[in-house]
Amino acid sequence: MYLSSAATFLFNSCSSQYCNLVDWNKPMLRQVASLRDKYSDWVVLPVDRKLRLFENPILESLTITPWYVVPIVWIPIITYFIYMGINKYVELTKDKSPTVPSILCIAGGIILWTLLEYSLHRWIFHMKISGKSKILIYIHFAIHGLHHKVPFDPRRLVFPPLPAALIAYALYYLVASFLPEYCRLLVLAGGLTGYVIYDMIHFYLHYGAPKENTYLYHLKRYHNHHHFDHHDNGYGISSMAWDKVFGTTISLRKLNFGIKW
Numbered sequence: 001m002y003l004s005s006a007a008t009f010l011f012n013s014c015s016s017q018y019c020n021l022v023d024w025n026k027p028m029l030r031q032v033a034s035l036r037d038k039y040s041d042w043v044v045l046p047v048d049r050k051l052r053l054f055e056n057p058i059l060e061s062l063t064i065t066p067w068y069v070v071p072i073v074w075i076p077i078i079t080y081f082i083y084m085g086i087n088k089y090v091e092l093t094k095d096k097s098p099t100v101p102s103i104l105c106i107a108g109g110i111i112l113w114t115l116l117e118y119s120l121h122r123w124i125f126h127m128k129i130s131g132k133s134k135i136l137i138y139i140h141f142a143i144h145g146l147h148h149k150v151p152f153d154p155r156r157l158v159f160p161p162l163p164a165a166l167i168a169y170a171l172y173y174l175v176a177s178f179l180p181e182y183c184r185l186l187v188l189a190g191g192l193t194g195y196v197i198y199d200m201i202h203f204y205l206h207y208g209a210p211k212e213n214t215y216l217y218h219l220k221r222y223h224n225h226h227h228f229d230h231h232d233n234g235y236g237i238s239s240m241a242w243d244k245v246f247g248t249t250i251s252l253r254k255l256n257f258g259i260k261w
Helices: 005-012 029-043 057-062 069-093 099-125 134-149 161-176 181-207 215-228 241-246
Strands: none
Touching: 029 134, 069 099, 069 161, 069 181, 099 134, 099 181, 099 241, 161 181, 181 215
């Protein structure tokens, strides 16, 4: 794990202003709204511990997802959408050679996902929170704030399937109206493929040890800076392309030594 000296200080110390604002022995979701104007500063000061959201064990279990659940749940669904999507393409276009068009539609969905990934992370997950809005604090903490507070809790690094399915459903119907009918299912399959790749990369960036000077090595450094130094930049996780487009790139200094993991 790579941390700057400033981030290491924040991670291993506790400002008297923020140290005792919550009781870590109690469910966290019902406490965060009481932080009011201190919430935005408190939530980006990381701690290395596990966090409980709900008192109810059933609700709590729905918020915890091992990384391997994501491919187990979504790969069969993606396969089904690809199969149905190819059939729909052939039915509507009468094209007897659907391989190349299908690949292009799926690739388009993957690219579309990278834009959705960036947009959700920047404008939804990092929305500006007013201390006057308890509802926004609850929502923000549940969907992303908790990840910044406990970035090394392995149970909370991938998105639970149920809320992921609800978000995918909403986004599909938002985007589908702009797409030709013959490629909608294939683009959806591509978007879900991009999502699975993103979630697996995100988990790996927190717990993996990529080789020096590889793409994932660079991504890990980049994402660590987002967590510990530059919360308002570096929104791309599986790709940094949209950060470059929208001017939110984090500039990484050249290292004179290898990262110690």
